[in-house]
Amino acid sequence: MLDAPRNDLDSFWMPFSANRGFKQAPRMLARAEGMYYYTPEGREVLDGTAGLWCVNAGHGRREITEAIQRQAAVMDFAPSFNMGHPIAFEAAAAVAGFLPDALPRVFFTNSGSESADTALKIALAYHRARGQGQRVRLVGRERGYHGVGFGGMSVGGIGPNRRQFGASLPYVDHLPHTHLPAQNAFTRGQPEHGADLADALDSLVALHGADTIAAVMVEPVAGSTGVLIPPKAYLQRLRAICDKHGILLIFDEVITGFGRLGASFAAERFGVMPDIMTMAKGLTNAAVPMGAVAVREDVYRGIVEGAPAGIELFHGYTYSGHPLASAAAIAAIGLQRSEDLPGRAAAIEDYWQDAAHHLAKTPGVVDVRNLGLVAGVELAPRPGAPTARAMAVMQRCFDDGVLVRTTGDIVALSPPLIIERPQVDRLFETLDRAIRAEAA
Numbered sequence: 001m002l003d004a005p006r007n008d009l010d011s012f013w014m015p016f017s018a019n020r021g022f023k024q025a026p027r028m029l030a031r032a033e034g035m036y037y038y039t040p041e042g043r044e045v046l047d048g049t050a051g052l053w054c055v056n057a058g059h060g061r062r063e064i065t066e067a068i069q070r071q072a073a074v075m076d077f078a079p080s081f082n083m084g085h086p087i088a089f090e091a092a093a094a095v096a097g098f099l100p101d102a103l104p105r106v107f108f109t110n111s112g113s114e115s116a117d118t119a120l121k122i123a124l125a126y127h128r129a130r131g132q133g134q135r136v137r138l139v140g141r142e143r144g145y146h147g148v149g150f151g152g153m154s155v156g157g158i159g160p161n162r163r164q165f166g167a168s169l170p171y172v173d174h175l176p177h178t179h180l181p182a183q184n185a186f187t188r189g190q191p192e193h194g195a196d197l198a199d200a201l202d203s204l205v206a207l208h209g210a211d212t213i214a215a216v217m218v219e220p221v222a223g224s225t226g227v228l229i230p231p232k233a234y235l236q237r238l239r240a241i242c243d244k245h246g247i248l249l250i251f252d253e254v255i256t257g258f259g260r261l262g263a264s265f266a267a268e269r270f271g272v273m274p275d276i277m278t279m280a281k282g283l284t285n286a287a288v289p290m291g292a293v294a295v296r297e298d299v300y301r302g303i304v305e306g307a308p309a310g311i312e313l314f315h316g317y318t319y320s321g322h323p324l325a326s327a328a329a330i331a332a333i334g335l336q337r338s339e340d341l342p343g344r345a346a347a348i349e350d351y352w353q354d355a356a357h358h359l360a361k362t363p364g365v366v367d368v369r370n371l372g373l374v375a376g377v378e379l380a381p382r383p384g385a386p387t388a389r390a391m392a393v394m395q396r397c398f399d400d401g402v403l404v405r406t407t408g409d410i411v412a413l414s415p416p417l418i419i420e421r422p423q424v425d426r427l428f429e430t431l432d433r434a435i436r437a438e439a440a
Ligand SMILES: Cc1ncc(COP(=O)(O)O)c(C=O)c1O
Pocket: 110, 111, 112, 113, 114, 116, 145, 146, 147, 148, 219, 223, 224, 252, 253, 254, 255, 280, 281
């Protein structure tokens, strides 16, 4: 006989979580609307993180919910392997229409991690299709996060995410990260120093030969390792070096896409166009999981037109272009347009920046950095107890009705793009109180 279902916290092995600590003192969110979460007891919590950088249009958007409901009633699922369903094509067209013109072809995945691995595989397949199959080397960057698949993990540059799992992909190198606190601390917007760090790619070319390198993948703004804003001219320099050597440039726009930086994508904000772009999160406003990879026309053609008859790319997911996710993506992109969410983020950016930099005077704060509707507030670690201060600050904020996220000793803020000035004030005032309380 089957055991009765257990109604407790034990069964769910929580991802990227301190399971033991959480289960002794859970923080639960039961409902969400607009800028707010609500705990099971009904306590309001201002969302300072758009969930996990994903609910850009705010929570519980009726337009998205109804689109999902309508689609669920019409057709729950149909395969995309050698079969089609109209809404997946509509969704791809909607994504392509929102993207820069240079990236017209869209491959669907279900997450940012799958998008990262898909982008890397497309880069390798592209070179092989044009007779350069020796280009197998992939280059990432220290402190980069590209999800948790073996590709993204290997190209990513976060020690703890890699160390636990032994072997990662071979033929992977890393550029240095761009975090230079000695020169750039408390910069508003893009830092002045560090463009030359892109030249490390030239050094890798000198070491290995350009004809062995397939692609470089970077986050335009790194989020997961604590909000690293690219130095002025850094991305332009990376682009130029890639061009010089025929290396594909992949932007991981999983968090920077869909308005976060006050433009549709970081590529537009920085005026630097990648050859391949990954996205997820804001694509569906997180209402249904979905990711995507967009590529240049010639990357698509290189793989598809050059292949013998039959399947051209031996890659894809059962749920690529899932009908419910497609419906959510179309509706979410509709909101991006109708409410000009990128424009809203741009309009409040200066206010946000000033509010963030007020914390420069708060004891224990060693750096504040920001761009678009993103801010990172770095705290001095407690001696012998790294991350403890930030975790305590996060808990205090939560108890005080504000959700913030921490990574290491950095508090990372990325609210829904519909945030208004009084909510910006509340967010930073609450954070200020919490940091002061944990200053000792
Ligand atoms: C830049 C970047 N890439 C990839 C991912 C992985 O996305 P997912 O958790 O949907 O697999 C994330 C998640 O935070 C991210 O920030």
